Amino acid sequence: MLRLSKKTDYALMAMKHLASDPRHRAASAREIAETYDIPVELMAKVLTRLVRSGLLTSHQGIHGGYKLAQPPAATSVAAVIEAIDGPLTMTACTPGDHRCDQFSKCTVRDPLHRIRDRIAAILAECSISEIAADPGPSAPPVTVMPSPVVRRASALSAASREP
Amino acid sequence: MLRLSKKTDYALMAMKHLASDPRHRAASAREIAETYDIPVELMAKVLTRLVRSGLLTSHQGIHGGYKLAQPPAATSVAAVIEAIDGPLTMTACTPGDHRCDQFSKCTVRDPLHRIRDRIAAILAECSISEIAADPGPSAPPVTVMPSPVVRRASALSAASREP
DNA sequence: TTAAGATACGACCAGATAAGTCGGATATTT
């Protein structure tokens, strides 16, 4: 049904989360997972794949976590999808992969592959910064905090540990 | 992985098959299925869905079969996909369908939905005639049969009924 | 040096979805 896997959704949410943090702190898997009600272990698995693909950097240890490896505008949605789900293919048989039963007789492979390329182009053009530009569900369209004073409570502990 | 279902592949192959026949004959499920090594019952199931969606017309009886309901240029790939797989959604949660666990906290739903629209536009622009314009795998660019003599055996019964 | 908090990795399970099968009903032409 031309559907993205849920892991990819999680990956995009994580990328957006990291891209939206104005201070570019490292965020732990737990932090991200709990923010969006995602199972922690699953989030961790997704994040490590993003690291392996070079989209994130990770740092172990007590104040470790994940950071974007590149500025948000430099990472495309296509890259995220491919990091999680592998190369994006619309059909069972790609040119070169003959595993499909109908490979020899298939008449729609090439036309579909051209369509795939057009879709891939769209996904390659769309960057994480474009995703991040969109306000969240209940998030009001506020880009900057009203005043530095409001950074209390949850923001405090985070702010205090960065010198 | 953004993949089309195999049934959709079969549907497109059938549509192309019907669109490529210069005489616009009705083709039976068996004929199409055997041409491309597709299980007959499955092909039949796919074809009836295309009928229900108004993309094909069917005719029962001894020389029945399926025909395109519209000229190939008037049917989009998007219509075929939706006939088989239902409305094309990239994500688990569409606006209005709250079944996703992360619905309330999801930050990527709207941006992804915009991407979905762009992809849908591409699929809506691409017609069956565009698919049919592409020559098959080993099929040489031959539109007409070399000579009427070759139409034997399986072709005979089909050919003899058209005056 | 030790404990805590973090990533990394692989194996595993369960539920959902897709692919394919089967049996029977109905329609139409010869």
Added chain:
DNA sequence: AAATATCCGACTTATCTGGTCGTATCTTAA
């Protein structure tokens, strides 16, 4: 009446995906 079709639903099987678990390793702070 027989042959060839579509039509329909239920069923089985296989594959994929989401999610879980256990463990090892790394890094910082006390």
